[in-house]
Amino acid sequence: MDTPRRIYFDYAATTPVDQRVMDAMMPYFMEDYGNANSLYALGRDAYRALEDARERFAKGIGATHPSEITFTGCGTESDNAALLGITARKSPKGGHVIVSKFEHHAVLEPAHLLEKRGYEVTYLGPREDGIIHVEDMVVALRDDTVLVSIMHGNNEIGTIQPIKELAAAAHERGALFHTDGAQTLGKIPFDVAELGVDAASFSGHKIYGPKGVGALYLKRGTPFEPQILGGGQESKKRSGTQNVPGIVGFAKALELMLEDQAEESLRLAALREKLTNAVIERLENTEQSTTVDPAHRMPNIASLLIKGVEGEAMLLQLDNLGIAVSTGSACSSGSLEPSHVLLSIGCPPEIAHGSLRVSMGRFTTEADVDYFLEVLPPIVERLRSMSPVYDRMFGSSAR
């Protein structure tokens, strides 16, 4: 199969490591390879690099002290540790926890585990606009609510939650607040002090850093029971010899994101608008998964519902032409369930079937968007023409 181009439109899934990040990491593999916990010079060098990275990372998210940053093995680990670690220390005998229905599985699965351990969990739904509304959370809060966990940017539909208001309302009822910032870190302003959160989770590979490194922000004084036990690294909060190159790369990656955040988010938002508007204009029976205004959307994620086609088929056809995207279709989920995110905003399964997520990033150009806009319509039209029900479902307007 000839692939004329390679266009990566799945930056929300992962990103390539930036060359400058790679360069920053390289010395810590083969030269300064010491264990940051060793006393001799090699160890001290690694320790300095580690603590320097921690300081820079803390600064990048507006933390008051570097000790508020715990480096972990991934975003998933951070989410797990936040939910399990905070509840275990603050209210070991049980209590009430709120998470949103459209959290990443890295939050939903530990929430299920908490239920098994005797906690009561409320799964708070977003409204149709794809946003968790403060009023709805206030209704769900109880006197015994220990922790609320609501993600900042949703990884599938790209909506941004009002974290500052949500955290303030949770605090008013005495609950702690965690947010999953894996998708938004570096892409839109994320300042823990400004948002007022007690805990936040991040992942390196979403921002041109390496895979397999994450961070957990724990505001000073936040109760936390370590979930990985051993040699007591990371101030006993997360044992295990630190991944010095990964952590150095993560800190570098964050700095690079912050360098041009404002311009880059405007550039990507313009590409997102161009792409969504053109797809909707060129293809009938197509819409965005939520109608929320652009100000509440992540700049880099376009979430489209292309009715009357199946997402995996679209994905494979686009892949033939060198384009990588993702879908929330049941057929591509393994479990044969449509995306829980799309279901949570009231999207019927047959519409989620045709969902397409196009996520852009640092190396996306307008020419990439133009190419996508050129090749998508014929793919969709061909698949619709192969469908036994398209005409029936969408009437005479069908093509």
Added chain:
Amino acid sequence: MLYSDKVMDHFNHPRNVGVIDDADGIGEVGNPVCGDIMKITLKIDDDKIEDIKFQTLGCGAAIATSSIVTEMARGMSLKDAVAITKKQVAEELDGLPPAKMHCSVLATDGLKVAVDDYLVKHGREPIAGEVKSADPNFDPHADEDDHDHDEA
């Protein structure tokens, strides 16, 4: 999850797509869980499948299995056609990923329903009998035990 080259070939170049206008038998089946729908139309002469076309709304495996089933069934007697199993379909495609085995049921069931449709229209006894994916309570997860054999 990986599709075999043959699956990709049939997905990218599906054979016998379309609808036979004056079809002798029509079969439409759906998988209510993942939402995929398949329609087969048949031209039948002397209890043999003379022509066969399909339309499918579904994943890569659903399209590829639909396509290959039309190739397999063309020229077959009705009796042989309804005996095609999902396992044979998967083998013909050099295997299907375990999670995609249920898609091949759609293709074999569509064919069965179309054949019976023809027979019943002509006042004859159906030979394929009940078909799972025409049943709204059909559970594709129930096929799990068949998965081991057909891995791609």
